[in-house]
Amino acid sequence: MMNMNQKPFLSVVAPCYNEEAILEINIETVKKYLESDKNKYDWEIVIINDGSKDKTAEIADALVDKYPNRVRAIHHPTNLNLGNAIKTGFKNSRGEVIVVIDIDLSYAENYIVEMTDKLIETSADVVMASPYMKGGKVTAVPFFRRIMSSWVNRFMRMAAQDKYHTFTGMVRAYRKEFVQTLNLKTKDYEINPEIIYKGMILRAKMVEIPAHLDWTEQNKFAGKRTSSLRVLRSFFSGLMSGFIFRPYIFFIGIGAILMLLSLYELLWLFYDVLSDLAQSSSVLLPGEERSFSHSLAAEFKQNPQSFLVGGITFIISIQFLSLGFLSLQSKRYFEELFHLGTSIKKQTVNQNIS
The missing domain is CATH 3.90.550.10 (Spore Coat Polysaccharide Biosynthesis Protein SpsA; Chain A)
Structure with a gap:
């Protein structure tokens, strides 16, 4: 002092x-x-x-x-x-x-x-x-x-x-x-x-x-x-x-952006599948059926790249969000250990001085 x-x-x-x-x-x-x-x-x-x-x-x-x-x-x-x-x-x-x-x-x-x-x-x-x-x-x-x-x-x-x-x-x-x-x-x-x-x-x-x-x-x-x-x-x-x-901010930020992009793409695909299902049902003959899986397969055949991009982006976003939460946990552990180590070092220095 x-x-x-x-x-x-x-x-x-x-x-x-x-x-x-x-x-x-x-x-x-x-x-x-x-x-x-x-x-x-x-x-x-x-x-x-x-x-x-x-x-x-x-x-x-x-x-x-x-x-x-x-x-x-x-x-x-x-x-x-x-x-x-x-x-x-x-x-x-x-x-x-x-x-x-x-x-x-x-x-x-x-x-x-x-x-x-x-x-x-x-x-x-x-x-x-x-x-x-x-x-x-x-x-x-x-x-x-x-x-x-x-x-x-x-x-x-x-x-x-x-x-x-x-x-x-x-x-x-x-x-x-x-x-x-x-x-x-x-x-x-x-x-x-x-x-x-x-x-x-x-x-x-x-x-x-x-x-x-x-x-x-x-x-x-x-x-x-x-x-x-x-x-x-x-x-x-x-x-x-x-x-x-704050490393978790970068991981969570990137993950959130990728999640929004993937959801945008996947929701539009879901909308197109439902639209195809509704249009097909209106022209079916009596006794014929058009299932959701048939409409999904037709949409995939027509736009495979959209499924691929949306799905991969969604998986990557999950990975980034997971890394964000793990880095947040690691940061908190580090801060607790650093607090403890600094307190011990300070006590040791004070004892040596006295």
């Missing part, structure tokens, strides 16, 4: 992979900004070098030597991807509040304090910087990347029970006591929606603040940085992350 009689201690986590072009200048920028607010928060900067192949490690170590009381560097021997870099940052942060930043400072350094202020003011567990909510703004982001990011977040907003605007953003402030008890599994970009999803399960208080995502400075380093996100991969991983929020 935060001691309000002392300055809150803030850990700024900066995951890096091949960032030799911008690491030093941007860490200096963050340090200068935090020093301007030194009467408000105590702080440290934790650089997570995720197995960079350029001079990122050497630059990070030089910054530690230059500012030994303020900057720390942790090195992964190989590239373990963004999710593992963020988890390393969580594990090794000493602050009561952990702020994850993007080292390109596409979200300006002032959001470090703004998010921390909001987290303390609202007693939140997570505060997210959101360019897609009212008051947020996006500048100089390439059109293709901007459109995909926007639509992935809209998709997640539609799928999730709690309607946030930015699920994929990594620039956030966390209450250490909360985030260090999360059992996080994903290894890459999916960690950001995973945190929100598991926060929802635990009924965590998560708040968004409007933010300006600005790539103006980042675009100046085009061709000099090798750490750019793989756009299509992050897009599809975002879609899959959206699926985990």
Whole structure:
């Protein structure tokens, strides 16, 4: 718990992979900004070098030597991807509040304090910087990347029970006591929606603040940085992350649509069979009979494709609806187990601290 009689201690986590072009200048920028607010928060900067192949490690170590009381560097021997870099940052942060930043400072350094202020003011567990909510703004982001990011977040907003605007953003402030008890599994970009999803399960208080995502400075380093996100991969991983929020909605939704289509087709066939039966009965000679099965056989002979499409669609719809109810049951089991596991982990952490 935060001691309000002392300055809150803030850990700024900066995951890096091949960032030799911008690491030093941007860490200096963050340090200068935090020093301007030194009467408000105590702080440290934790650089997570995720197995960079350029001079990122050497630059990070030089910054530690230059500012030994303020900057720390942790090195992964190989590239373990963004999710593992963020988890390393969580594990090794000493602050009561952990702020994850993007080292390109596409979200300006002032959001470090703004998010921390909001987290303390609202007693939140997570505060997210959101360019897609009212008051947020996006500048100089390439059109293709901007459109995909926007639509992935809209998709997640539609799928999730709690309607946030930015699920994929990594620039956030966390209450250490909360985030260090999360059992996080994903290894890459999916960690950001995973945190929100598991926060929802635990009924965590998560708040968004409007933010300006600005790539103006980042675009100046085009061709000099090798750490750019793989756009299509992050897009599809975002879609899959959206699926985990409420998978049963997709199965039941598809099943319901297919069921309606199949019933439409089958009801028209049933109507045609009854019409044929009525017309045939009116022209039969005395003593002759026209059964329902004869009319059905005649209709099948005339329109076999309608029977085939309607029947197969009906069977597939049943399968999707069944998967929907099974996924709903599985989701509830997972949430109960996650609640239990988190409670046990939290008790263990508290016992170790005491």
